Amino acid sequence: MSASKLRLLSWIAIVGGIFLAGNQQSQAADNVERSTSWHQWRGPNANGVSETATPPLSWSENKNIRWKKPIEGLGNATPIVWGDKLFVLTAVDTRRVDPSKPAPADQPERSFGIVFPNTYYQFVVLCLDRSTGEEIWEKVVAERVPNEGHHGDNSFASCSPFIDGEHIYCWFGSQGLYCLDLDGNLLWEKDLGPVETRRSFGEGTSPVAHDGRLIINRDHEGQSSIIVLDAATGEEIWTRDRDELSSWATPLIVEKDGIVQVIVNAANRVRSYNLDDGSIVWECGGQVSNVTPSPVTDGEFVYCMSGYRGSSAMAISLDSKGDVTGTDQIAWQLSQGTPYVPSPILYDGLLYFTQSNNAILTCVDPKSGDVLLERTRVPDVRAFYGSPVAAQGRIYLTGRDGETVVIKADSEFEVLATNQLDDHFDSSAVLVEDAIYLRGKENLYCIGE
Structure with a gap:
């Protein structure tokens, strides 16, 4: 090989190495940024959990409020x-x-x-x-x-x-x-x-994005559909009609064995779409109507729930193919105590959820479906719309009337603190670094010691 070709190959290798290192550094920075932020509905991993946040345990209107800002208009x-x-x-x-x-x-x-x-x-x-x-x-x-x-x-x-x-x-x-x-x-x-x-x-369904693609699910009383757009331009990549009526669950993105699955919880079917082309990877019946809770995953199973005019929770294998209704691809099912509006939370190897919109909490082993804490009353709370969030071994449950009950993340129910604010809360809490952000009907709160 000539010296000029060797020099050219060396130059290409150097440039390629710099480019790769730059990409790796950019990806690392992006991962750090994501881990210390809350970039989507349900947080860094779409499950309500922050692995890095150190939020306060207690607060009130005159304690640990860093700032409180009125927000004009209305939004949840x-x-x-x-x-x-x-x-x-x-x-x-x-x-x-x-x-x-x-x-x-x-x-x-x-x-x-x-x-x-x-x-x-x-x-x-x-x-x-x-x-x-x-x-x-x-x-x-x-x-x-x-x-x-x-x-x-x-x-x-x-x-x-x-x-x-x-x-x-x-x-x-x-x-x-x-x-x-x-x-x-x-x-x-x-x-x-x-x-x-x-x-x-x-x-009320939130958008999600992955690898330059933006996903919108639109289940309603007309022709429902799921739409994938180019995130850079808004141009449509694919759309698929859905045999569903109104639902409010946000899609979950999961990568399994080289396939990026878009999992949508709904009444007729939970469906997994291949993000590349919109083809069905798997589907499963068994939910009830007005499906609102978003699914969560541990990378092996996806956990889907609904709780209006009935009750359903199921663990579905991410290795599923085709229609898996009633098959052994469903690791377990429950038919009581499941949420209507709030989504479940998967934290430190335990799965927690509320009953309907009531202040009643259940904890199960996500691998077996064994109920570890059965329909236990959360004191001092009337109802939940916001979904639970977790960090530092604690679960934060914000009620509609301004109270947040903090419990130990454990199969044994233990209240660590009960906090009260003078607002009405239907939005879910956000945990970032040492602060909690709570959006009320009138005000947005930043809470921190």
Whole structure:
């Protein structure tokens, strides 16, 4: 081989080594950033757990409150944290009337007193300094009259955003999908059209992203579908119709044996889609209606639950293929004590969940399904909508009336602290470093010693 070719190969090897090292350093930095942030619904690993956070044990309105900020409008989306920035979505009623829409008094009577708006709402992304609560920027991504109303416990901003390190994907359901950079510049937007949810309860499924692809699940009373978009451009990669009615569970991304599975919990079937092409990897029946809890996984099984007008929990092998309903690919099933709105949490080898929206807790061995703590009353709490979170050997359970009960992560029930705030909480808590972020109906709290 000539000297010039040797020099060329050496140069290629050096450049390639630098490129690889740079990629490895970038990936390492990204992993560190993700481990100390809360970049999606349910946190770093989509299971409600932070392996690095050191949150406080106790607080009140006059103890361990670093800052408290009123948030205009209404939203149940969980705050999202990346680095020193916190992002929160809200929908603000401008009170500006669209004369083409019927006034609430002129509308037919609907379940739960739900009315369809006849005023324009601003759909807002807020970026705050997570240390101080000071506003860094605010972006109104749209101003529209929503196509339907929502249940009194829901909002027009209930889908938590997703951050991939450079972009934030904000999904306001029928009011549009918006991609911004972390400085608040709108990069692209996409209108996927309106949906009609069961009894006009409203929307609430959060977006997820993986390897440059953005996944949106849209189960409703019309033609349901799952849609995968190019995260950089918003262009559609594939879409698949779904035989489902309204559901509110966020998809779970799991990589198993070289296949990236998109697992969606729903009433007719739990389905696993191949992220590459949308083909069905496996599916399983057995859930009940109005499915809301998001699945969690330990890398071997996925744990799916529902708890409205019935009760179902099951552990499904990630090695499954085809329709596994009623087969031994289901390691175990339970038919009582499962959640309606809150998602389960898998922490330190134990699986915890609440009964319906009630303050009743169950703990099971996820490998065997053996019930270790059976339907135990959580004291001083009326109801849960927010999902449990965990760190430092503790589980944090935030009730709707402002209380957070902290228990020891153990099959023996032990309350470590009970904390009270003067707000109403339907969003899930966020744990980052030494702080807890709690979004109430009126205020956003940063709690830390």
